[in-house]
Amino acid sequence: MKRLIPILKQDKVDTDLILLIRTILAASKEIAFRVSQGELAGILGSTLDENIQGEIQKKLDVVANQLLKDMLLDDDNVAAIASEEEPDVVPGHQHGKYIVAFDPLDGSSNIDVNGQIGTIFTIYPVRPDVPFNCERQFAQPGHQQVCAGYVLYGPSSLLVMSTGGPTRCYTLDLTHGGYLLTRSEMQIPTDSKEFAVNMANYRYWADPVRGYFNQLLSHPNFANSTLRWNAAMVGDIHRVLSRGGMFVYPEDSRVGNENGKIRLLYEANPLAMLVEGAGGIATASGQRILSIHPDSLHQRVPVAMGSASQVAVLNQYLHDRAFDESTTHSTN
Known part of the structure; x- marks a missing residue:
């Protein structure tokens, strides 16, 4: 099975974008570990706070958001980030090439019942016509995304991602700590019941x-x-x-x-x-x-x-x- 980085290089993905993807996936591995620990890690249950969406935050929501936020803001390629859990744009590095938006933990109502949850992320190029830390950076239609994906935490942790070509599926190899290609090109059947x-x-x-x-x-x-x-x-x-x-x-x-x-x-x-x-x-x-x-x-x-x-x-x-x-x- 092929590793993620050689696949991205084969797809001619920009080197700085590859490094940014690696940053996001490093955070996802840490989240996957916390999810696997469940109550042993003390991350089940709710906080007393609401997020910007008016939803009561789960403890793991807060942990996942902070992990992604900290790792992304430490990456020089990131000009700004936007999170479902944050009211405003969080500025990064003025000369960063990319902006990142994410839902740190989709399906958080499933956390306490050991159901399906996942992290969704998207990457856009920086708009040179507006300040790097401005909300208008994210006023881009979806067809301008340079990368989109999610990590589904379950019996195995799966990464599904596209950098503009095929939608590929990778599985987290816990032995070596990397994502390995398991489906090179996902195809949705035209019809289904x-x-x-x-x-x-x-x-x-x-x-x-x-x-x-x-x-x-x-x-x-x-x-x-x-x-x-x-x-x-x-x-x-x-x-x-x-x-x-x-x-x-x-x-x-x-x-x-x-x-x-x-x-x-x-x-x-x-x-x-x-x-x-x-x-x-x-x-x-x-x-x-x-x-x-x-x-x-x-x-x-x-x-x-x-x-x-x-x-x-x-x-x-x-x-x-x-x-x-x-x-x-x-x-x-």
């Missing part, structure tokens, strides 16, 4: 979204459809990348969820890059996620991503229903 969505939110969805899922659960054309839900986007997307299906998190009527719950910068963009790199589709209300120009650091978007035919059917259905409803209203 599996889908991942939090059906408990059905009552809050708009009528077109509920209408689609009514069809999905009852119409003969969708027979044998199967619901899979991890309560960790990183775990659900890994399953989609591995065997197909669709992940959906729509907007809903609750205050704060008008545009969904998934953060564009930390979650939607990096995972969309991985899904597209594996032959899938990633959209927000029918729009390609990687084409969206961010308007704020913690912007949220509705998400549908995965097998091409499934996402296309959902988007067409929602478009047709929205058109039908607008036509009905205009003629009344």
Whole structure:
């Protein structure tokens, strides 16, 4: 099996970018160790604080965020970082070539039950037209990412990453402490009967979204459809990348969820890059996620991503229903 660095060199990845990726993965190995220790390391349970998203922080959230933050800010290639756990941009080095955004621990509600959790990260080139420590550094559409990936902590720790080419999967070798290539090119099947969505939110969805899922659960054309839900986007997307299906998190009527719950910068963009790199589709209300120009650091978007035919059917259905409803209203 091949090691990570030779693969990156084979892909002609910039040397400074390779060094930055190594920094992120060094932090991921430390997080993986803390996760494996669980209660033995004293990192289970919640703190008394809320993060910028209004969510109660888990102890491991805080640990993972600090590990990534400290290691990245010690890297001369990093001009600035943005974290789901931080309210503002954290400045790095004025002459750094890259900016980094991350969700230090996606799926943190699973921590205390030993469920799936992961770290999501993305790297962009520095914008020369704005100050290095400015929030506008991160106002770049997702197609400008130079690297995106996640580390899924589980029975084995898996790195799924793209630097603009194929979406590749690596497994952490605990014996030697490095990531080894285990899937050279992940490919999402065009169609699948599996889908991942939090059906408990059905009552809050708009009528077109509920209408689609009514069809999905009852119409003969969708027979044998199967619901899979991890309560960790990183775990659900890994399953989609591995065997197909669709992940959906729509907007809903609750205050704060008008545009969904998934953060564009930390979650939607990096995972969309991985899904597209594996032959899938990633959209927000029918729009390609990687084409969206961010308007704020913690912007949220509705998400549908995965097998091409499934996402296309959902988007067409929602478009047709929205058109039908607008036509009905205009003629009344």
